Amino acid sequence: MSDSPGKLLIVEDDSALRRSLRTTLEALGFEVGEAVSGEEALTLASMSRYETVVLDVNMPGMGGIETCRRIRRSFTRLPILFLTVRDSEDDKVNALDAGADDYITKPFQIRELTARIRSAIRRFRSPEVPAEAPVVIGDISLDPARRRVERGTIELHLTPREFAAMHLLMNHAGRPITHAQLIAALWGPGYGDEREYLRVLISTLRKKVESDPAHPEYLLTDSYVGYRFRER
């Protein structure tokens, strides 16, 4: 199974786009299931073992966000990739907060979509790493057990909160983490909208982690949405 590109479920109410995606992705070797609505997607997901769900955010009936929430309830690790039709940032944030792993904005290039799908499937197939396992991405290595972060061989001195932010972002490398998720994880649920704290934290982290803080290589901004750590 691991040498096949993967098996995925496309949930999209627009039949033309669904057909085009299915034809293309099948031609590229993926095994593709189709659902026209959130309800159908839930049935199919419980019947067959998919490795990624590509989910349209705007659908009649249950809608993408609710579908995502329900899939997440039954399948904690199944990657969910959102298609947002608007460049509405609220949709992206809502989708991520509902448990989606990533989003892609319509209209998109197939190359970009397949890259995201492949990365999601790779994450899904890789054995679940314990949260305390060391993470190495590019030059940066983080060891939760020893609470050490190194760039190359140089140790970086981080405050506990900076360390927590690095740990969270690196554990989810390649996936965006919303502002709200970061703030809740780092400051606790009492803080809802203290973007300013987060902005300052990320900017000091960049000064410590990045070789050129103005052109970050690792700590990337997803405008309006949140931050993501570079994928390995």
Add this chain to the structure above:
Amino acid sequence: MRRAKEFQRVVRFIAIPLLVGAVTLVGFRLHINSFIAGFVYLLPVLVIAFYWGFWEATVASIFSVLCLDYFFTEPIFAFYMADPHDWVAISAFEIVAVVVSRLAMQIKNEATNAGEQRMRFENLYRISKEALLFDEPAGCSSQLVEMGREMLQAEGVSLWDAGTLKTSTSGLIQIDENELRCTYERALNGNHFERGIWKRVVWLGQRPMGVLSVAAETIDEPTLDALASLAAVAMERARMFEEKSHAEAARQSEQLRVALLDGLAHAFKTPLTTILSASSGLIEIDRMDRSQRELVGLIDQEARRLTDFTTQLLTTARLDGQRLKIHRESIPLAQIVNECGHECAAVLAQHPLSLTVASSERIWADPLLMKLALNQILDNAAKYSCPASRISLSLHENTAEMVIGIHNEGSYIPPEERHLVFTRFYRAHGSEYRASGTGIGLAVTKRIAEAHGGAVWVESDLHAGTTFFITLPHGPRES
């Protein structure tokens, strides 16, 4: 009306001697003495005083005195009194008659005044209630003059509104608009009577609103004052109502336009997504020969262009809507320009871009919107400047704001066109064949700069070239 009053008066003065004569006749036949006669004569005098008035009563009392003297005091049938007591009695009678008539008249006058006052208050109350309840404030002046004419019992009333230059008239009134304008411009206080017409400037606080004129001989001035203040309030209400409905109409048409644009762009985006996913899919699958690959490449390229255009339309629709949300961040300008450079790579390929901005220099702006704004200017500069010329971007800071300047050679814009380049769908003369473009670009830049509290303008010189400037206010100081 005046005739009727004179006639009434004549009738009364004829009736008074007849009445006194009748009393005399009755008294004389009954052989009453002078003492009782004095009391009997008081009766008609009092009645006359109460119903007709003081002067009538005085005349009646004089007749009574004469009759008393002639018929009841010794010697009878002579205007002469033998007994000095009679002199005293008759003088006392006259004094009592006059004083009592005077009192009666005062009581009557007060009653009349009170009645009139009550009527006036009732009228005012009615008119102000109706003025407040006008269902459509726009047509209230015609209702107001109608009510005013009824209340003042005038031949005609007209109200000239200085704001709309409209006159509302009720009844017959001959008045020239120029005359009204003169009255208005002299802005006098109080009522002015000229050639049978009362005129007064209507004030709302310290502000003259128009002129109220009334055709009538006499007028109750307090009522006219009240009418004028009501007119001022009603006119102001009408004006505000009109302004509100204009604003509402403008807002609705703007909303409609935005909704239409939004809907259209979305309707285009759905099929475009499919076309793009199919064309880019074909390229990705890569099982085509050379000519097929070239044709699919064309489809892909043009679909992408159409997508960009749609996105731009959608963005302008969103920017024009009132709901533009700005998420400001402190961002390095150099980073934004670099990202713009990637996005405009195709057009910028022919123009070297020089950046005199330190990588640490930051602006306080919405990154996506700012990128969009700069993209439009860079794109514009690349399209219209001299071939292969340099485009340079600089950032200056003064106490009030950050100024971004984008300079390119050539593309002279004459002064009269400079503000027009920022209006939507405007394209410079002669540019129709020079560059492809939609003409919405710089309007977007303007809207974005203004939404940030900044501004945008262009300076152009035949030799030095053209520079676009964007200003942005400073953000909060970094701690």
